[in-house]
Amino acid sequence: xxxxxxxxxxxxxxxxxxxxxxxxxxxxxxxxxxxxxxxxxxxxxxxxxxxxxxxxxxxxxxxxxxxxxxxxxxxxxxxxxxxxxxxxxxxxxxxxxxxxxxxxxxxxxxxxxxxxxxxxxxxxxxxxxxxxxxxxxxxxxxxxxxxxxxxxxxxxxxxxxxxxxxxxxxxxxxxxxxxxxxxxxxxxxxxxxxxxxxxxxxxxxxxxxxxxxxxxxxxxxxxxxxxxxxxxxxxxxxxxxxxxxxxxxxxxxxxxxxxxxxxxxxxxxxxxxxxxxxxxxxxxxxxxxxxxxxxxxxxxxxxxxxxxxxxxxxxxxx
Numbered sequence: 001x002x003x004x005x006x007x008x009x010x011x012x013x014x015x016x017x018x019x020x021x022x023x024x025x026x027x028x029x030x031x032x033x034x035x036x037x038x039x040x041x042x043x044x045x046x047x048x049x050x051x052x053x054x055x056x057x058x059x060x061x062x063x064x065x066x067x068x069x070x071x072x073x074x075x076x077x078x079x080x081x082x083x084x085x086x087x088x089x090x091x092x093x094x095x096x097x098x099x100x101x102x103x104x105x106x107x108x109x110x111x112x113x114x115x116x117x118x119x120x121x122x123x124x125x126x127x128x129x130x131x132x133x134x135x136x137x138x139x140x141x142x143x144x145x146x147x148x149x150x151x152x153x154x155x156x157x158x159x160x161x162x163x164x165x166x167x168x169x170x171x172x173x174x175x176x177x178x179x180x181x182x183x184x185x186x187x188x189x190x191x192x193x194x195x196x197x198x199x200x201x202x203x204x205x206x207x208x209x210x211x212x213x214x215x216x217x218x219x220x221x222x223x224x225x226x227x228x229x230x231x232x233x234x235x236x237x238x239x240x241x242x243x244x245x246x247x248x249x250x251x252x253x254x255x256x257x258x259x260x261x262x263x264x265x266x267x268x269x270x271x272x273x274x275x276x277x278x279x280x281x282x283x284x285x286x287x288x289x290x291x292x293x294x295x296x297x298x299x300x301x302x303x304x305x306x307x308x309x310x311x312x313x314x315x316x317x318x
Contacts, residue, residue, distance in 0.1 A: 029274035030143060032247055032260040033163060037146045040161035044070060044153075055136050056101070061109025064133070065095035067149060070220065074156040075120075089119035106134045122148055126267065144268055163262075163269060166245055168186050170233075170264065208244050213261055214272065221276040237263075238279050244272060 010230050035051035042049050045066055049057045069092035078084045093116040099105035110130040117127055126148040132138040147163070154160040156169070208216065211229055215280040227235040235244050243264040261272035 026140070026274065029138060029271040032262065032271065033143050033147070033269060036161045036163050037143065037150070040056065040150060041067065044158070055139055058060060059134055059136065060099045060101045060106040061113060061133065062095055062097055062099060065093045065109055065113050068092050068113055071149065071153045071156060071158060074153065078156045087121070089116055092116060102134060110134055117145070117149070120152060147268055163247065166247060170243060170245070171271070188287050210244070211244060214244055217261055217272050218276065221273065221277055221280070223280055237276070
């Protein structure tokens, strides 16, 4: 093999490793949303489903049609009572309850649900293709749709998942009028300074506040200089203002050490770690050559077998 072939091989391996790491981060970023939505579906439909089994439970289209039917019933009641105004389809989606996973009947169920969602006013970018659900082609798009479905259910009085409650709290904060400034403190004669009392030492295991958690994650991603706090829950990240919240979600995530830092992105959410790594304009990572015994794990690799992958924005001066 000549040096040109070796260089191309190294670049191919580097790209492959980077793609794997990116896919792993994308999968991890779905975890909090997947678990929260699974908990919401389990409570709403009284079925056994977890984040790990979510796609397997939904892929024949039966239970997602059931969710649509529940929301349709709530919507009809709300419209008839004059609580909301909304153009509704005549009924919920048609569903073959005996559809097997991967079958054409499962695809019919998924298509029927999508048709219902479009009639309810869901935008195309929040809907999925039948294969996304039936063949697990795009779990991310299914989760985006489930978030939109949960928002729709909330509009008609259905108890929402925790992440939608968090969205509504954020919206309420932004809609609330600013609080008036506090009145000026009265001028008084200076009082004698009290004897200094030593400040108790903070315990090392105390929970971190939001800003401390954000700064810790920024340091982990080597981009501390690009993450600046604007106010509580609002940060400037790579020159763009974003909302960051600490999210615990479903019961399995209620433990403090398992909570997630979430960034509100358009109509959805992303983990802060994934957001930082995918939006960093200058990204450098170290990889291993394919000739090593285990170039992913880095076992038994000489220093000479290391190479770098660099991603950077570049603007020509011309």
